[in-house]
Amino acid sequence: MSTESRQPEREELNRLLIRTGRGDRRAFTELYARTSSILFGVCLRMLRDRAEAEEVLQETYTTAWRRAGSFDPARASAITWLVTLTRNKSIDRLRQHRDGRLEETTALAEIADDRPSPASAAETSEEYRRLERCLDGLEPRQNQSVREAFFTGATYNELAARMQVPAGTMKSWIRRSLIQLRACLET
Amino acid sequence: MNTSGDDDMPELRYAEYVLGVLDADARAAVARELETSAEAAVAVSLWQRRLTPLAERIAPMEPAPYIWTRILAALRPDAPDRRASGPGLWYDLRLWRWLGIGAGVTAIALAVMLIMPLGGRRPPAAGGLEYMAATIQQTNGITGWTATMDLHRGRMVVIPATPAALASGRAAELWLIPAGQRPIPVGMIARDAPTTIALAPATLARLGPTATLAVSEEPIGGSRTGAPTGPVIAKGAIGAAAVAARRRTDDHRVV
Numbered sequence: 001m002s003t004e005s006r007q008p009e010r011e012e013l014n015r016l017l018i019r020t021g022r023g024d025r026r027a028f029t030e031l032y033a034r035t036s037s038i039l040f041g042v043c044l045r046m047l048r049d050r051a052e053a054e055e056v057l058q059e060t061y062t063t064a065w066r067r068a069g070s071f072d073p074a075r076a077s078a079i080t081w082l083v084t085l086t087r088n089k090s091i092d093r094l095r096q097h098r099d100g101r102l103e104e105t106t107a108l109a110e111i112a113d114d115r116p117s118p119a120s121a122a123e124t125s126e127e128y129r130r131l132e133r134c135l136d137g138l139e140p141r142q143n144q145s146v147r148e149a150f151f152t153g154a155t156y157n158e159l160a161a162r163m164q165v166p167a168g169t170m171k172s173w174i175r176r177s178l179i180q181l182r183a184c185l186e187t
Numbered sequence: 188m189n190t191s192g193d194d195d196m197p198e199l200r201y202a203e204y205v206l207g208v209l210d211a212d213a214r215a216a217v218a219r220e221l222e223t224s225a226e227a228a229v230a231v232s233l234w235q236r237r238l239t240p241l242a243e244r245i246a247p248m249e250p251a252p253y254i255w256t257r258i259l260a261a262l263r264p265d266a267p268d269r270r271a272s273g274p275g276l277w278y279d280l281r282l283w284r285w286l287g288i289g290a291g292v293t294a295i296a297l298a299v300m301l302i303m304p305l306g307g308r309r310p311p312a313a314g315g316l317e318y319m320a321a322t323i324q325q326t327n328g329i330t331g332w333t334a335t336m337d338l339h340r341g342r343m344v345v346i347p348a349t350p351a352a353l354a355s356g357r358a359a360e361l362w363l364i365p366a367g368q369r370p371i372p373v374g375m376i377a378r379d380a381p382t383t384i385a386l387a388p389a390t391l392a393r394l395g396p397t398a399t400l401a402v403s404e405e406p407i408g409g410s411r412t413g414a415p416t417g418p419v420i421a422k423g424a425i426g427a428a429a430v431a432a433r434r435r436t437d438d439h440r441v442v
Contacts, residue, residue, distance in 0.1 A: 007229070029426060031368075032255060033397045037247035040254075045245045054254055061258045075232045080239045087207065095211040128240040133243075146206070150241050153207040178202040185237050 017078040021068035039086045046090040060086045091153040134184035141170050142173045205234040237389040252395035321400045323423040331421040343384045350378045366397040398425045
């Protein structure tokens, strides 16, 4: 789908989330039918544990139902709102594990292998493709660190351990990357 | 740290928050700030717009159908039902209002469900009674059948409402159509009496709010090809029931 044909779907999701905010159960059911596989993919990718991913998915939708009234389509699209909520819940869950069990068992190479293959260009938004181009403009290890952070919700310390660099180095990599990304995305 | 100008520091904290690299304490501090500072909220939402599209790289994965039932159970407007699992649940009118099913049909569904033995089969995450339902509408707009699915017992009860007559030598066959997939035969259904169908695990796993039930006109005994051969005479989307009773209170994590 091109961006042009994705737009109606996006707007339909916005309408469904707005109606959900008014307590419309049928809209909520439809919203779930259209978005749950996307959000479950995010949960699984971040938590790497099916039972935990299921719990977080459930929390995400119960929170979405309760907070949908505060959704403002001028600020973010419904799908951005939902993915953000999912990532926040997943990161909170990861932080509860305190310094993560993943680090003990998961080598970086393993994570790199696990990286999902890029979605085909036809199925992605213009925003996604622009972000990919900007990320690929970063120095390779910094590019890898930002992606790793986004997909795994790892802290600076965890990222530093995975990439085998000092925490200070990781911080400056990420911060430099974020500034560079902002500039790239605004051009 | 030494590479970014000091002017960028507050802005960077919001970016770090959105990216997800902050530890629990720093994260909580930004979250608190978001509740009181409109400026912070705007900065964070801008970073969300910048970074969130990366999630499109993640392959979608269909969650198991029982997740939806758990969500509805957690969202029940009043206190969760703490009664022991059992037929009492079926008298809960909210379930039937949610499903939009009339009282006459309800009575028959109750009668049928109540006499069904509790089978050994359970859905993958046992611990709750889970129900789904569909109103199967005919092409003339009139409800032909209603189907109620008991995921715990692995049964479906299909109750005729006002099904249209079929040509002689023809019968109604029910199909489950998961979104974007080929129809799966469920069973032959009667026009004049409730039909109870045991659901195969593979069928059970595909029930969910993205699936549809459809009825096609087939030879007596059903389609011989495994796919519908006659015209589709009725169909309806599957909805989750709004009510689920918990067998124990401690297996139900309320958000």
